[in-house]
Amino acid sequence: MSKIILANTTTKTYDRALKEKIKAENVKLVNQIVEFQRRMYSDGRHNLLIIFQGMDASGKDGATRKVFSGVNPLGIKVHAYKKPTDKEFAHDFLWRIHQNVPQQGMIQVFNRSHYEDILVPTIEGYFEESYIEKRYQHINDFEKLLIEGNNTTILKFYLHTSKEEQLERLTERIEIPEKYWKHNDKDWETRKKWDSYMSVYEQIFEKCNQPEWHIIPSDRNWEKENHIAKIVLKAFEEMDLKYPALDSELFKEKGM
């Protein structure tokens, strides 16, 4: 069965008490992330790349804001990938991606990523299938380089909103004045190709599964944030982060 269908996102009904409980838990999780990030920064042997993919209005911005609020801005960067510029188009598709990968000690968030360079060309038919097939391999090679070559931990999240929930969110953007700025005609065009997107995503999950994709039920933001925060914390725990020992010729005798 497809990974996406397994994600439980079809209902918004929930227990109010549960919601409050999860939201309280999220506050604690975020505090732990803040602490872990500080340790990763001083440790200097690890770095974290967070990839957020998802359909329009799936809450990628919100996930970044909520899960990483409180992290020292010195230790985190966010890059949102748009349609490539002329200059970017004049290079291989990973050129602009590589420029923004995290350096040691840092968290880097990608709001959309190199996976767009498979999604859009496949759905719009910009390239031959055999050419796109090569991109899957290039991506796998590239992610391997980051992992082996700089000890990067890559966490890939697909934020899955149901088609009904997307309709509700896009509609708000043309009905609520405070949300007008989020509206984009193109989102409604893309929505028509929903099934095609799902099918390409399934291929991506299958062919680029090292490291694996996390499919996050995202109709309820507090649930989405809870899933993501827990996965981030697990990754931090596996890094075995340490505050480094004192590195000093002057104070060697302290034995620190």
Add this chain to the structure above:
Amino acid sequence: MSKIILANTTTKTYDRALKEKIKAENVKLVNQIVEFQRRMYSDGRHNLLIIFQGMDASGKDGATRKVFSGVNPLGIKVHAYKKPTDKEFAHDFLWRIHQNVPQQGMIQVFNRSHYEDILVPTIEGYFEESYIEKRYQHINDFEKLLIEGNNTTILKFYLHTSKEEQLERLTERIEIPEKYWKHNDKDWETRKKWDSYMSVYEQIFEKCNQPEWHIIPSDRNWEKENHIAKIVLKAFEEMDLKYPALDSELFKEKGM
């Protein structure tokens, strides 16, 4: 037999008439390169990455100056790689390389390259062998990305000077005041490890041979330049470069 030993660089004796003939030919070859580069720039479907490797004083700067003199500076960039900075060290070793790869229409010259990241760590024993082995694979994957992902033509040149010729050139740098600026104590240290360098180069030629390495006899500069220019021209010829047709709505009727 090793590729390097096969390169005929052991004698500086030559026919003066031959030298004049080759130098006159070089002028013509360089002019052809200038013309081809102009066409590649306007064509916009190809780009060229030139990699120069070689021991100290093997004439990498000179090769760049002589073979590409006259090329419109708009269409060519040169990047010399030094010891990585702290910021570069905080990324995978190909991070700084990827930033400087050519965009469509351009020639990019690398004076030293990602191959230094195999040479130096192997000889100095900075990493485990198994880790360096991964770098060979990362380099092959990366070069494949440039070729498949942006239609880059990669020409790899090893400029081979004999050990005797290097001694002569390094000695000039401590005896001729106009050449003092080229002197570096470290070159004499590296020279002691000549055989180790040759053996790592042999491994590089073998493991990273797609695209292949060109071993250029470089004791005589005019001979070196002649070899390089011919290989560059051959690469241009294989690109099948064209000045593009007129792209105009206004002047469509001209049928250009």
